[in-house]
Amino acid sequence: IKVADAENLPFPDNTFDLVYSWGVIHHSPDTIRAFEEILRVARPGGKIKIMIYNRKSLITFYLYIKHGLLEFKPFRRISDILYHHVESPGTKAYTISEVRNILEKYPVNIKKISAGLRKAELKWIAPKYIRVLFYIIGFFRGFDRSGYFLTMDLEKTGEFKKTSEDAG
Numbered sequence: 001i002k003v004a005d006a007e008n009l010p011f012p013d014n015t016f017d018l019v020y021s022w023g024v025i026h027h028s029p030d031t032i033r034a035f036e037e038i039l040r041v042a043r044p045g046g047k048i049k050i051m052i053y054n055r056k057s058l059i060t061f062y063l064y065i066k067h068g069l070l071e072f073k074p075f076r077r078i079s080d081i082l083y084h085h086v087e088s089p090g091t092k093a094y095t096i097s098e099v100r101n102i103l104e105k106y107p108v109n110i111k112k113i114s115a116g117l118r119k120a121e122l123k124w125i126a127p128k129y130i131r132v133l134f135y136i137i138g139f140f141r142g143f144d145r146s147g148y149f150l151t152m153d154l155e156k157t158g159e160f161k162k163t164s165e166d167a168g
Contacts, residue, residue: 006021006024006025006028006034006037007028007029007030007033007034007037008037009037009038009040009041011041012041013040013041013159013160013161014040014041014042014043014044014046014159015041015042015043016041016042016043016046017042017043017046017047018042018046018047018048018049019038019041019042019046019047019048019049020048020049020050021034021038021049021050021051022049022050022051023051023052023053023149025038025050025052026052026053026091026092026093026094027087027088027090027091027092029090031052031092032102035050035102036106036160038050039106039107039108039156039160040160040161042156043156044107044156044157044158044159045155045156045157046155046156047153047154047155048108048152048153048154048155048156049151049152049153049154050151050152050154051149051150051151051152052092052093052094052099052150052152053082053086053091053092053093053094053148053149053150054093054094054095054096054115054145054146054147054148054149054150055078055079055082055093055094055095055098056095056096056115056145056146057093057115057117057121057146057147057148057150058117058121058122058125058134058137058138058146058147058148059121059124059125059148060078060081060082060093060148061134061137062124062125062130062134063078063081063082063085063086064076064078064081067081067084067085068081078093079092079093093150094150096113096115096145096150099113099150099152100113103152103154106160107156107157107158107159107160108154108155108156108157109154109155109157110152110153110154111153111154111155112151112152112153113150113151113152113153114144114147114150114151114153115144115145115146115147115148115149115150115151116143116144116145116146116147117138117143117144117146117147118147118148118149121147121148122134122135122138
């Protein structure tokens with residue numbers, strides 16, 4: 001086991017058959033750079049599994065109500081709420097369409113992108129009568145897009161190396 005900077009991994013290009021990042025890179029100051037490092041160290045044909053937060057989840061909607069509307073700040077951005085009120089300062093979240101737009105620039109095959117709602121997520125929202133409202137919202141919005149965890153199952157399809165501009 002090695003502790004390393006996610007934006008500058010200490011491994012050669014094309015090293016790993018599987019690169020797994022569950023709830024890590026959205027805490028990095030430069031999430032895209034951390035993703036590029038994951039891509040760099042995965043070998044062509046290698047699997048990449050990543051989880052980041054979904055900005056259009058029921059949890060982020062709940063956080064908007066709690067830290068936006070109920071604090072009389074209705075124009076407060078979700079990104080600002082997440083940055084200041086989730087786990088660690090600087091936390092970010094992305095939409096499924098943002099992730100797809102980011103991924104199209106890289107040599108990856110998208111096997112699956114999912115943001116399915118998990119039962120446990122509704123338990124994070126209290127009290128119970130509010131959970132019912134969120135369940136109804138999830139039903140109409142689509143449970144498959146309303147979860148907090150946005151997961152990606154990818155396959156690296158070609159070479160990716162740091163350019164001289166990116167090399168630190």
